[in-house]
Amino acid sequence: MGSLFETARRLLSSLWDALINAFFITADFEDDDVSFQWIMHWLSEQPSWKGARNVQISTSNFDLLHGVEIDSGEDSSTHSRKVTYLPAVSESYTLWYKYRWMGVTRAVQSSQGGWSTRETLTLSVMARDHGILAKILQDAKNGYIKAREDKITIYVSDSMNGWRGLATRPKRPLNSIILDPGTAELVVEDVRDFLSSKEWYAERGIPFRRGYLLHGAPGSGKTSLIHSIAGELGLDVYIISLSRSGLDDTSLADLISDLPERCIALMEDIDAAFHPGLSRETPHASSMQTPNDLGPDMQRTRPQPSGRVSLSGLLNALDGIGAQEGRVLFATTNKYNSLDPALRRPGRMDLHIEFKLASRFQAEELFKRFYAPSPSASARGSESKHPTALGKRGNGHVDTTGDPLIDLSESQAPPAPFSSSSPSPSPSFPSSPSSPPYPSPTATEKHEENTSDRPASGPTYVGVVHSGRAPTLSRDQINALAAQFALAVPERQLSMASLQGFLMMHKTRPFEAAADVEAWVEKELMERREAEKGENEQ
Template sequence: MTEPAPLNGFGPLISFILSISALRDWAKLLIIGSFFETCRRLLATVWSSTIDSFFLTASFEDHDDSYKWMMIWLSKQPSWKNVRNVNISTGERYSGNVPDSEGESDTSGMPKVCYLPALSGSYTLWYKYRWMRITRVSEPIPGWGPNHRDSLNISIFTRNHDILNTILQDAKKAYQDAQGSSITVYISDSANCWRELATRRKRPLDSIILDPGIRELVVEDAQDFLASKKWYAERGIPFRRGYLLYGAPGSGKTSLIHSIAGELELDVYIISLSRSGLDDTGLSELISDLPERCIALMEDIDAALHNSLSREDTPTPPNQTAEFIPSSPRTPTHTTSKVSLSGLLNALDGIGAQEGRILFATTNKYSSLDPALCRPGRMDLHVEFKLASRYQADELFKRFYLPSSPKTPADDDQEPKSNPAQSHLNGSICDGGSTDLIDLGVPDDVADSPPSSPSACSEKSERAALTYTGTRHRGHAPKLSSDQLSALAAQFASAIPEREVSMAALQGYLMSQKSRPSEAAREVSAWLQKELATKKAQNETKS
């Protein structure tokens, strides 16, 4: 059998193509063009690499704290005053980055104006004899949640990383100075990312009035934990700490957490177990993404996911009645959250749980929590918050009527001016207890006219009492000596029964008597009778 002849038909085809002059010219242009384009790209790459070798470039994403550092730091640079293209913002996120004009403090209550780098704009400035170029860009992102992501790119003409470290240190210090006496609160979005919610002023520890030893117990324990990282590492113990604050509503649980966050200079990350769409995986992601030093807060865990957080209905302990620790009125009947008890337990102390964080959980119904959730390692310290004692009532009264700081001209400008009609209403024509009611539904011409007779005043006061329960407290409380204040506080506290009303209720009553300490001590018994009667009626309705 003879072998087939090899295919040799390509030679004539190529010869035919090359014989066409037009195609021959196009081939030359293609080869020459490809050569020059390759050279151009090569030279551009070499040039870019050469230039980049003299520049240090850093990028900052808006979801990271360093982005806020840099934004505030940029606004404080002297050359920033000459920038011609800026974005204006009145949000609280960068409220510390623009000083008030002429160094005056803003007492009008209007939002502060912030100057931010404009999007897609480039700025140049000098920092310690280094030339810098700053660019802020915004990129759209698909999906739910925020529809864009901002980033800040900074290029520095240097080959030394020390200058970048110096900038970051200065930026962090500028941010801390701008924050001053405030903490930052974060929440999670639908994409399971932490987003800044607001900044809140720090609350002094001495403003939290609890039974002796409770405040010191929690604060000192948290301080010792933060200082014991090496001790935990040497013994192979996970560096985590959990606190369960339980007890009656309005007893100061959340207020204590707020105060501790300010004392320890920690930001607060609120974990809402009842958030729509949150599941076990999302919860684990949120907890694993927590920073090393922070406070994670789970409020009312007895109300959130009530069905999944308890395996069975546990009877109330004998020493705790339903009145002592009432169930939360916010308990949902249906929930869209998909977090299970096992998912919560694994998120708190699983292999992916963040270390260094402090977890605070609050509940009004301690007995409904599963023992697995309350065990050490998850909730290490359980602290009970009871209803108000006489000691707390005494201390609250003293703090409420402490002499205020000296008035400033700005305070005088802000204080509303009184008119003759208000003087009549606050005078001796009507009874002092009822004249402080404000009927906002009365027309201005009637409210501003003085009563013509005691009967008319009585009728108007009765109508206001039927419609409104708030009392007016304009003005300042009289200055009391320490002996007078102590005597009134003792009188006030003696009328308060032990563990019958909450501190929130007492504070609400004192707010209604803001400028009348003597009346507050004298009339508390009448208020207390109404408060206890209302509470009894509510309990009977529930039962």
């Protein structure tokens, strides 16, 4: 009797499988493939998905799935978090798509004793051929691309040597990277032209790949430019960390061959992984390196590499048969000369761009950008419910230009937690006598060292509190201050990152920034000289 039941069960099971095979198309999507993201996004858009009863909640902001904003009733940019309903693991769902029945299952498999997991999404659609699947994939891809129009996605390799989405970032405008005139445009146009030249390469049998080596001073905008180019050209960034533990020559080659056709592969600080003192066959050990050929403000702690990639492994991965066609490789280094010539040669690194320390031109442009009122702030200012008298600032400053002003007397200036010291006027400021008096530094910009005039109950902190706002300056005022600022910055001695850091310390005080920069530069350079002297004596 028992064997009869078993035979009947098997028969029914085979019949069911045959039925599914005959009338359904089944597709699996693995989470290390970008199509998994397309389908998850597409699923979240389906009207019938909204009826799903058992769902998993995600507040991860990596995904771009259509979620539900949980509104706290306050400023949404700071308080609300997007909540997304995902298919629950090991649950089966049924949906209707274009009058067709569809089954959806999400499964998670663990391996390596639970250390790593792999997700699969399975779609079964009632159809006789692949046409409907192709249509779903096309819709899913288009929807996903549209959702990311103003973002770039950053991928890193995971412990299983697959690609994993790390974060989505808003695009950074190209004009926010201040380089010598024409540099940013040269690189972005080169990449654009390369990407549109597939046929040219095919006709000549040349591998369709291009490498860019950005080298030079730390904090000069190399990484920022790459992110900006990715946004400009709609490319995702795949970070290849050569020193990641567990990465060896074979897995590096696999990772590179797994890159999608149009993307940016980014290898940062490539010098930290290789230098000529090491044999091509020897796994690197860049902990031997010391960042000694740069000034103190340029020195940095190098990550201690623990990977096992050899230089020959990298060279093979870059131009071996598995190397992905159409990929754009960006590598950055602070030590151009220490790179093996084989790595720098055309074919691997076709365009080498040098990034120098800040010029006066860059310092001036940085200042202008830093204190320029943002369009949203100007709009808020003009919509103020309590407009100040024409030409008069909320904080008592008189504007002589008629430019739109932001009322600083209202919500923007936080109440002073402790009394402010009287600021010195700016004797060198070259603007007209009617220009606004020196704005009082708000309490938010005080530093912990200035404790003498602070009430005992006041908060103790170091640095600049973010809520402070700079006074709105006219274009002429900004230009004059920027010129004064740039005059005090010596050519090619300080990095843009350090100048940005100085301006951040004067976030609400453009007049002081212009007046104090000279003393700050002197102090920076003196500290650098002393550090260099100390190093030489050792």
